[in-house]
Amino acid sequence: AQSVTQLDSQVPVFEEAPVELRCNYSSSVSVYLFWYVQYPNQGLQLLLKYLSGSTLVKGINGFEAEFNKSQTSFHLRKPSVHISDTAEYFCAVIHTGGFKTIFGAGTRLFVKA
Amino acid sequence: DTAVSQTPKYLVTQMGNDKSIKCEQNLGHDTMYWYKQDSKKFLKIMFSYNNKELIINETVPNRFSPKSPDKAHLNLHINSLELGDSAVYFCASSQTLAANYGYTFGSGTRLTVV
Numbered sequence: 001a002q003s004v005t006q007l008d009s010q011v012p013v014f015e016e017a018p019v020e021l022r023c024n025y026s027s028s029v030s031v032y033l034f035w036y037v038q039y040p041n042q043g044l045q046l047l048l049k050y051l052s053g054s055t056l057v058k059g060i061n062g063f064e065a066e067f068n069k070s071q072t073s074f075h076l077r078k079p080s081v082h083i084s085d086t087a088e089y090f091c092a093v094i095h096t097g098g099f100k101t102i103f104g105a106g107t108r109l110f111v112k113a
Numbered sequence: 114d115t116a117v118s119q120t121p122k123y124l125v126t127q128m129g130n131d132k133s134i135k136c137e138q139n140l141g142h143d144t145m146y147w148y149k150q151d152s153k154k155f156l157k158i159m160f161s162y163n164n165k166e167l168i169i170n171e172t173v174p175n176r177f178s179p180k181s182p183d184k185a186h187l188n189l190h191i192n193s194l195e196l197g198d199s200a201v202y203f204c205a206s207s208q209t210l211a212a213n214y215g216y217t218f219g220s221g222t223r224l225t226v227v
Contacts, residue, residue, distance in 0.1 A: 032213050038154075043117075043203055043218035051213055088154055099168055099210050103156040 002027035004093050006104035014112050015083055021076040021107045023091030033074040034092040034101070035065055044090060050074060061085070086111045116140050119204045119219035126194055127227055134189045134222045136204030142217070144168070144210050145187040147179060150201040150221070162187055163210045194226045 007022040025031060032051050036044040048059025055067040065076045074091060091104040117138045126132055138145060146169075147159040161169040162181040176192040187204060201223050205216040 034215050036215075036218075041221075043220045044156075044205075044216070045218070046215040049213075049215050090156065094212055096213075097211070099161065099212070100158060101212055101216065106154045106156075108154075 002031060002093050002095055002098075002102055004091050004102050004104035006089075006091050006107045008107050009105070010108045010110065012110045012112060013081055016080050018079050019077065019081050019085075019109065021089050021091075021109065023074045023076065023104060025072050025074065025091070025093045027072075027093065027095050029095045029097075031093045031095050033065075033067060034094075035059065035063070035074075035076050036090045036092060036103075037061075038088040038090065038106075040087070047076070047089075081109070081111045083111050083113060085109060117204055117206055117217050117219040119202075119222050121222060122220065123223050123225075125225045125227065128194055128196060130194050131190070131192045132194060132224070133191070134202055134204075134224075136187045136189075136219060138185055138204075138206040138217070140206060140208075140217060142206040142208050143184060144207045144212065145181065145184070146205040146207075146216070147187065147189050148203040148205060150203060152200070156203075160187075160189075161210075168210065191224075194224075196226050199224055199226045 005024045013019045034049045035047040038044045050067045058064045088106045094101040144163045146161045160179045165181045178190045181187045201221045204219040
């Protein structure tokens with residue numbers, strides 16, 4: 001069975017600083033990986049996904065993530081954050097051919113002025 | 114036009130009552146889901162339907178009963194509500210059962226049982 005670990009429950013960062021939100025997964029088979037963002041009182045919105053091919057994937061709002069198979073990681077990065085990036089971020093995994101997406105516990109990104 | 118819409122957005126009710134949450138998607142997706150998000154933001158899948166067929170039925174009390182009249186709708190009925198049912202319930206859809214394009218989520222229904 002697959003699992004997802006988001007290594008930080010909260011990440012405070014100053015505006016315009018870079019940020020990395022860490023995600024590790026475990027699975028005995030190949031997987032698809034996703035990052036979602038949840039703004040306060042809203043549903044989750046897909047930021048980006050890795051299916052295959054290039055290990056660096058770019059998403060919306062200037063975010064990108066890198067798939068590292070040997071480290072079983074899929075860390076999310078942004079070179080310069082804005083106040084509006086304050087939200088909860090979820091890493092998720094589904095194994096190829098599977099039916100159930102497993103979500104991490106979430107990382108709260110708090111951007112300070 | 115909202116892609117995945119849930120109603121109601123807020124639901125406050127007393128213990129022991131029965132309530133329903135409705136979900137509709139206009140994306141033409143084959144698969145729909147119910148997720149429960151607790152107060153710590155943890156997301157747990159409850160059910161999934163693919164073209165009206167039940168695919169995933171997690172360990173959920175049988176007081177929860179999903180119904181999918183067609184592939185664009187997935188409703189959730191909850192009997193004999195308990196305090197522990199208080200949470201935000203999200204409906205989601207995906208193009209196919211494989212979900213390799215990810216999910217589209219509704220905006221959630223915040224259920225408070227008093």
